Amino acid sequence: MVKTMSILTATRAEYGLLKPVIQALREVETLDVKVVVTGAHLSPEFGLTYRDIEHDGIEIDEKIEMLISADTPAAISKSMGLAMISFADYFARIQPDLLLVLGDRYETLAVSLVAMNQRIPIAHLYGGETTEGAVDESVRHAITKISYLHLTSTEAYRKRVIQLGEHPDRVHTVGALGIENVLQEPLLTKEELEKSLDFSLEKPYALVTFHPVTLEQYQAEAQIEELLAACASFPDMTFLFTKANADAEGRVINRKIDAYCVQHEHAVAFTSLGLTRYLSAMKGCQMVIGNSSSGLIEAPSFGVPTINIGDRQKGRMQAESVINCEPKEHAIRDAIRQAQSPAFQEQAKKAVNPYGDGKTSDKIRTILQQVFDGEMDLKKTFYDLEVKG
Known part of the structure; x- marks a missing residue:
């Protein structure tokens, strides 16, 4: 039946x-x-x-x-x-x-x-x-x-x-479906991704996603400003932003990101990359930055460092490739430098993902x-x- x-x-x-x-x-x-x-x-x-x-x-x-x-x-x-x-x-x-x-x-x-x-x-x-x-x-x-x-x-x-x-x-x-996508989804080459995005990824780049922390009301604007100020301290890096979702205060985050990308040539924002482009970008990035669960679940399977900002994911299981920091400019800057270090890059490559076998x-x-x-x-x-x- x-x-x-x-x-x-x-x-x-x-x-x-x-x-x-x-x-x-x-x-x-x-x-x-x-x-x-x-x-x-x-x-x-x-x-x-x-x-x-x-x-x-x-x-x-x-x-x-x-x-x-x-x-x-x-x-x-x-x-x-x-x-x-x-x-x-x-x-x-x-x-x-x-x-x-x-x-x-x-x-x-x-x-x-x-x-x-x-x-x-x-x-x-x-x-x-x-x-x-x-x-x-x-x-x-x-x-x-x-x-x-x-x-x-x-x-x-x-x-x-x-x-x-x-x-x-x-x-x-x-197990986590994100791991299955990492292992099974056909991904784009760097050249294919650049062509699809119409944006150069020649420099080391970070994949950035920042959502509102919904139990911290009216903090989204201040927190995204701290993150963007930290990004501005690294002009030799490229920042590939995916925008916030439809949570309370998500729109203020997206407006701030758009304004930043207009003023800074080393940054570009997309409303949605789609699964294939998102995972392709993650595979080739130097680090993942923000507070999305994908930084904790998918990124470790690529051996990529994650900078997990603030409390949005607090309590979730993490691999040794994750750096936790406060939503403050100086803390985010320090975390980026740590993620860039050869020692931590090597640590991320060896990290074991706790979310299953795919x-x-x-x-x-x-x-x-x-x-x-x-x-x-x-x-x-x-x-x-x-x-x-």
Whole structure:
């Protein structure tokens, strides 16, 4: 019997991770995979990145608008409301047997709440992780509690999901999809990348992505100014920026980056590079700078140093190729110098990535097939652990 499965994607980064899973699941004859697109994918301001999905030959079942063109907390709450209204109609119409979601964004929580109300089992990728500087922390744990099946990136995170009361039989360690992309995605040569970007990468360059730290309200402007001031201290380096996502205060970061690139020839910014160009740029860069999870998850597999700024990723597992620093100009400058040093470059090349072996999509496909072959009981029993002290 064919089962219907919805897969949600709302951002460029999320789709980049989900791509191999979507492709693997579409090969299963007993699954009708429906990719539903929302959020920043449909916004001209964020690059209309749904076109990347279509370019990859993946059929989009439906595009659902929900993003209000503002980045205040109130606007985000209103966007969540629009998502709930629209997805209520969508799920009522297609009635999927399971919804697969990834991560910890507000769009994902809103859609997951709708699925919960409509008795649709949820499979959640990447619960149990911690990012203490972002509201994503609370969103991630909330999605965990309304999900039926849990697919974690490491064994430590699997244990944390169980600690949240989820039964061990429904919690599986599958590794990080980012590692699979690093190992499997056909990458561009340096010359091909330069031609695609229409920008010279002859000098050593840094790949820079900086997002708002959502639990540090009204700090985004000051923090991006500190980062840009540090970049200005290295005129012999090139800085390749990818812009912030649709979080609160993301737009102020993007305006500052655009202004900096106009004034400095050694910098260029892109709304979205897409998966292939982004990983190709990461492979050839001297270092990754910012506060994106990709600096912690994908970059170590390339042997590339990462400068992780501030608290947005605080608590997440890290390789020895990561340098943590405060969001201050002098700290970022010192971190760049450390990352440039031959000793640290060598350390980064030898670093062991803690996020798996790159066979994640096959593991997810196997687990989901087993789940569909069995019985799903949404009446979850809280799995208690002994508490000492």
